[in-house]
Amino acid sequence: MNGTVYVIDAFAETLDEKALVAINDLGPAGETWTLASFSYANGRLWMHTMKEVICIGTH
Template identity: 55%
Template structure:
């Protein structure tokens, strides 16, 4: 089972369904900083999700739970084959983010509810 999942995927009508772990929404000092119960869900469907960011021919799509999808932006068809990678900004349930990924041209940066992250050299 993937570290992203709270329970194994289920099959229903030919599609796989899975449940992600819920967000802890606690900062680096352990304080709960989000009172809205919607922020404590699993990261999908929230109206304040981070915006995707394009670097070259890559599109980085973070979701609230701290999972980031890297997508081939110039793919002929944007389907599951266009997904290059799926990565975490930290431990699932402890990496809540509403921030988009940004760059200085050499490195990428992200931040979660707990920390700032530099991605790259």
């Protein structure tokens, strides 16, 4: 799988080029880190691969 992730400011007043925060290439087909969506809960960002669950946030 391959593709591009667009990060957009959810609080932008207008959905235009200024609302675009980042553009990230997922990498070559078959070499991506994960194909799963990220999740946000309780101030933490959660993601997973086939082998592990990862959390980014503070205690």
